[in-house]
Amino acid sequence: MTNIKYSGVRESKPGRINDLGTTSKEAEENFKKGCLKRADRSFAQGLQCQQINSMAALMSLEDSVFISHSPQGCVGCSIMAVDMFRVGQAHRGIKNIKNPRIIVTNIDQKSVVFGGEEKLRQSVKKAVDRYHPKLIFIYASCASGIIGDDIDAIAADLQKEYDSLIVPIHCEGFKSKVCASGFDAAFLSINKYILKHEKQTKEKGLVNLFAPTTVSYADQREMERMLSLINVKVNYIPFYSSLEKIKKIPAAEASTSICKVFADEFMKTLWEDYEIPYSHTVMPIGIRNTDKWFRGIAKVLGKEKEVEGIIAKEHERIEPLVARIRERLEGKRVFICGGTGRSFAAAALIDDFGMKLVGLETPTYDEDAQVDIEYLNGIHKDFVVDIANMQPFEQVNLVNKLKPDAFIGVPEWAAKLGIPTTHVLDGKRPTMGYDGLLYLGNKIADQLENPGFNVKLSKHVKLPYKDSWYEEDAFKYIEGGN
Amino acid sequence: MSQILENPRGGCVLAGICSVLEAIDKVCPVYHAGPGCCMQTTAAEQGQSGHKSACFVSGVSVPSSNMLEREVVFGGTGKLKTTIQGAVDIIDADAYFVLTGCTAGIIGDDIVSVTEEFQSRGYHVYPIETPGFARDSNLGYEVVWNTMIDQVIEENVPKDDKLVNIFGIVPYHDPFWSGNLEEIERILDRLGLKVNTFFTKHRGMEDIRKCSGAALNIIVNPWLFKEPAKKFEDKFGVPSIRVSGLPIGATDTTKFIWQVAEALKLDRNHVEKIIAQEEDYVYNYLAQAVGVVSWKRFAVVADANNAVGLTRYLANDFSFTPVLVIISEPIFREEDKQRIIEQISDMEYAKPPKVLFTADQYEINEAILNEEEEITLVLGSSNEREVGLIKDVQFILTSFPMNERLVFNRTYAGYRGSLTFTEDLYDNL
Numbered sequence: 001m002t003n004i005k006y007s008g009v010r011e012s013k014p015g016r017i018n019d020l021g022t023t024s025k026e027a028e029e030n031f032k033k034g035c036l037k038r039a040d041r042s043f044a045q046g047l048q049c050q051q052i053n054s055m056a057a058l059m060s061l062e063d064s065v066f067i068s069h070s071p072q073g074c075v076g077c078s079i080m081a082v083d084m085f086r087v088g089q090a091h092r093g094i095k096n097i098k099n100p101r102i103i104v105t106n107i108d109q110k111s112v113v114f115g116g117e118e119k120l121r122q123s124v125k126k127a128v129d130r131y132h133p134k135l136i137f138i139y140a141s142c143a144s145g146i147i148g149d150d151i152d153a154i155a156a157d158l159q160k161e162y163d164s165l166i167v168p169i170h171c172e173g174f175k176s177k178v179c180a181s182g183f184d185a186a187f188l189s190i191n192k193y194i195l196k197h198e199k200q201t202k203e204k205g206l207v208n209l210f211a212p213t214t215v216s217y218a219d220q221r222e223m224e225r226m227l228s229l230i231n232v233k234v235n236y237i238p239f240y241s242s243l244e245k246i247k248k249i250p251a252a253e254a255s256t257s258i259c260k261v262f263a264d265e266f267m268k269t270l271w272e273d274y275e276i277p278y279s280h281t282v283m284p285i286g287i288r289n290t291d292k293w294f295r296g297i298a299k300v301l302g303k304e305k306e307v308e309g310i311i312a313k314e315h316e317r318i319e320p321l322v323a324r325i326r327e328r329l330e331g332k333r334v335f336i337c338g339g340t341g342r343s344f345a346a347a348a349l350i351d352d353f354g355m356k357l358v359g360l361e362t363p364t365y366d367e368d369a370q371v372d373i374e375y376l377n378g379i380h381k382d383f384v385v386d387i388a389n390m391q392p393f394e395q396v397n398l399v400n401k402l403k404p405d406a407f408i409g410v411p412e413w414a415a416k417l418g419i420p421t422t423h424v425l426d427g428k429r430p431t432m433g434y435d436g437l438l439y440l441g442n443k444i445a446d447q448l449e450n451p452g453f454n455v456k457l458s459k460h461v462k463l464p465y466k467d468s469w470y471e472e473d474a475f476k477y478i479e480g481g482n
Numbered sequence: 483m484s485q486i487l488e489n490p491r492g493g494c495v496l497a498g499i500c501s502v503l504e505a506i507d508k509v510c511p512v513y514h515a516g517p518g519c520c521m522q523t524t525a526a527e528q529g530q531s532g533h534k535s536a537c538f539v540s541g542v543s544v545p546s547s548n549m550l551e552r553e554v555v556f557g558g559t560g561k562l563k564t565t566i567q568g569a570v571d572i573i574d575a576d577a578y579f580v581l582t583g584c585t586a587g588i589i590g591d592d593i594v595s596v597t598e599e600f601q602s603r604g605y606h607v608y609p610i611e612t613p614g615f616a617r618d619s620n621l622g623y624e625v626v627w628n629t630m631i632d633q634v635i636e637e638n639v640p641k642d643d644k645l646v647n648i649f650g651i652v653p654y655h656d657p658f659w660s661g662n663l664e665e666i667e668r669i670l671d672r673l674g675l676k677v678n679t680f681f682t683k684h685r686g687m688e689d690i691r692k693c694s695g696a697a698l699n700i701i702v703n704p705w706l707f708k709e710p711a712k713k714f715e716d717k718f719g720v721p722s723i724r725v726s727g728l729p730i731g732a733t734d735t736t737k738f739i740w741q742v743a744e745a746l747k748l749d750r751n752h753v754e755k756i757i758a759q760e761e762d763y764v765y766n767y768l769a770q771a772v773g774v775v776s777w778k779r780f781a782v783v784a785d786a787n788n789a790v791g792l793t794r795y796l797a798n799d800f801s802f803t804p805v806l807v808i809i810s811e812p813i814f815r816e817e818d819k820q821r822i823i824e825q826i827s828d829m830e831y832a833k834p835p836k837v838l839f840t841a842d843q844y845e846i847n848e849a850i851l852n853e854e855e856e857i858t859l860v861l862g863s864s865n866e867r868e869v870g871l872i873k874d875v876q877f878i879l880t881s882f883p884m885n886e887r888l889v890f891n892r893t894y895a896g897y898r899g900s901l902t903f904t905e906d907l908y909d910n911l
Contacts, residue, residue: 043545043565045544046513046545046546046548048542052522072497076521076526077522086885097868097871105486106485108617109483112615141584142554174550174585464538464574466573
């Protein structure tokens with residue numbers, strides 16, 4: 001078993017599916033019976049590709065150059081990570097805010113015919129000449145993959161010439177429908193090219209805390225505050241981190257992650273290769289999830305008793321405040337739309353406030369999702385489940401039929417239907433832990449009580465869909481799976 | 483053909499094509515491309531253009547065949563057919579344009595026969611076979627218009643001697659495109675003209691189909707639209723004039739008006755009257771804040787169109803000192819470079835600044851940091867904020883990519899826009 005290496009493609013895991021329209025009860029039962037099969041959509045809207053995630057995951061690393069071996073368009077989404085990097089620096093009190101160094105090889109017609117090797121070599125040379133960085137990441141793309149450029153061999157060859165550590169990452173977009181595969185691709189390369197299976201002396205109390213790019217500085221501080229209560233020293237990686245901190249990974253006593261689909265596979269690898277135990281639970285949003293996340297890491301460290309005392313104290317502090325928010329939100333019907341980590345976290349959060357779940361969109365269904373769905377089925381009545389990487393056309397159809405009191409997710413389309421909207425994703429403000437919960441709760445309550453903008457917007461703006469679409473079955477384009 | 487670039491500005495040609503199409507009312511692109519192309523290309527252009535994105539469809543609402551390994555190996559035309567079918571069934575668009583990503587381009591999927599099938603069933607589905615790797619987003623603007631000329635714009639449309647088409651201001655690639663077009667339309671409207679901006683006021687496919695009835699094409703850009711302009715004249719007999727830089731401020735806007743007036747032989751008295759009123763409007767404000775904005779020696783980093791406009795306004799109308807102008811988009815033809823240099827060198831009183839052509843961030847930063855002459859103001863994109871901070875001088879966000887600013891209809895163009903630009907120059911430090 002141990003000889004079968006994980007490829008980094010999330011679909012390769014048995015029992016994981018990406019295209020499904022169902023209800024929560026059916027999903028739970030069919031998963032148990034092993035009846036959920038891979039399907040596809042005959043019509044779909046754009047997805048998020050894995051290269052976007054691979055780039056975003058690392059873009060805030062110090063002293064690094066990021067080379068995208070692709071045409072110019074493939075660094076489009078890096079602007080989101082670039083913005084987070086710049087804002088993150090401002091939040092961390094840095095005055096001279098830097099740009100990340102991104103170089104695009106700009107694969108063109110000539111490269112498509114003759115290969116892009118020369119452009120890649122020149123790009124690496126530029127990176128070294130300009131910045132002498134500690135790290136150079138080379139990202140593959142659909143184009144580089146299809147024309148067959150061997151970025152591993154080129155990187156290995158260039159490594160002989162340069163001191164900068166050259167790390168190729170296989171994040172070709174066409175390999176996966178699940179963008180979180182891109183996180184795995186990045187971590188596979190970090191293990192192969194940086195950590196290299198070299199074991200280190202353990203550092204007492206050191207814990208790897210894996211954080212993706214969407215975690216705000218406020219959330220980082222809250223996570224660090226909570227962990228300091230159980231005497232943990234945090235190695236916060238790879239966000240706003242460095243080669244030195246990455247190299248420290250094997251010295252940790254344990255690992256945990258802020259997001260369910262970030263470094264979850266990597267933490268397994270760290271256990272196999274470096275014997276670092278880990279806690280893989282949930283995203284710490286809301287009381288239940290924060291408790292679960294906190295208990296998870298405490299258990300790995302043998303601090304179950306200590307953590308119970310802390311949790312009890314935190315509850316005492318925040319429960320009266322949560323009760324006040326609950327009075328404002330009790331009974332509201334909610335539709336949730338988001339990435340794997342945040343969507344399930346939001347679903348757990350709304351229970352703190354006594355809200356009712358009527359629909360949930362999340363990108364994949366697997367063992368992890370099953371655990372959450374079982375928990376949610378215990379609280380809510382049967383609700384609609386849309387397993388989709390984005391696909392807003394399905395969600396507008398569902399939202400229009402279900403008429404929820406609130407929509408949690410990227411607001412654009414629901415806002416244009418006049419539904420009050422709010423979100424639990426905010427990379428610039430608090431959302432996590434016990435303190436984040438209060439900020440988030442007040443935000444949700446305030447936004448839902450004052451929906452004037454969306455109400456008025458919907459009277460002036462129409463979504464691009466035909467009226468007839470709203471009468472159709474939202475899942476009519478999903479083929480196979482049964 | 484494409485250069486290696488650090489911190490590139492904007493996306494591939496697919497990004498350019500898509501962004502321009504989405505700025506037309508009720509037009510729906512359909513991607514025959516990899517799984518991330520809709521998001522990547524939208525983020526590359528609209529996502530860096532002052533946080534405004536197309537209202538109809540954009541990003542992850544764009545239909546896409548999301549080509550995965552199976553399509554790479556076996557071809558993706560089957561997937562494309564069902565994708566187009568879904569698009570015409572559920573999206574209420576006036577036209578659908580099928581675009582190709584790198585994957586479709588490299589494996590050579592035949593999108594034309596697929597679109598022909600839909601056309602034969604009466605759908606307005608048009609193919610654009612220009613895969614992402616063909617070049618950068620500027621080419622996308624020209625590809626869209628070449629497509630319109632070849633496939634959409636009607637021949638034998640009755641001529642309207644008051645109708646003009648505006649080209650050269652690229653939606654989203656110029657963050658102020660909406661406001662720029664609105665100000666140009668406002669001015670030309672005062673001259674008694676009807677203006678096809680194509681991208682504002684819900685203008686759509688019908689305006690495009692009939693735009694061959696125009697008396698004149700006005701290209702507001704020092705280099706873009708050369709080939710489409712020629713095709714336009716050959717096929718529809720509509721001549722073009724080129725305004726070699728965005729007119730900002732009274733001097734260049736008045737010059738722009740005369741250029742149009744002469745081409746269309748407008749009544750001189752009427753034109754003079756309008757110019758006098760507009761100039762009075764500007765100077766009545768400028769007169770109320772004389773000496774308020776402190777004098778600066780400036781560097782500009784922008785696309786050619788904005789670089790010419792911003793530099794000429796600041797030097798000719800506002801008496802700031804131009805030091806360095808960096809044209810931060812790839813310009814391929816020598817004649818275009820010369821035209822741009824001429825515009826920036828032809829100053830009324832000021833000594834002409836140095837002009838540099840590079841789209842590479844490292845080279846841009848080095849040029850500004852190593853400039854021997856003093857610079858006290860940098861006008862540039864979000865990418866130049868860093869070099870502004872290092873130099874510890876005033877920085878104003880004026881060009882693409884633009885991230886720390888929300889832009890709806892803001893403009894620096896024309897008479898009124900120059901006042902907004904001057905407001906933004908104010909610095910109380």
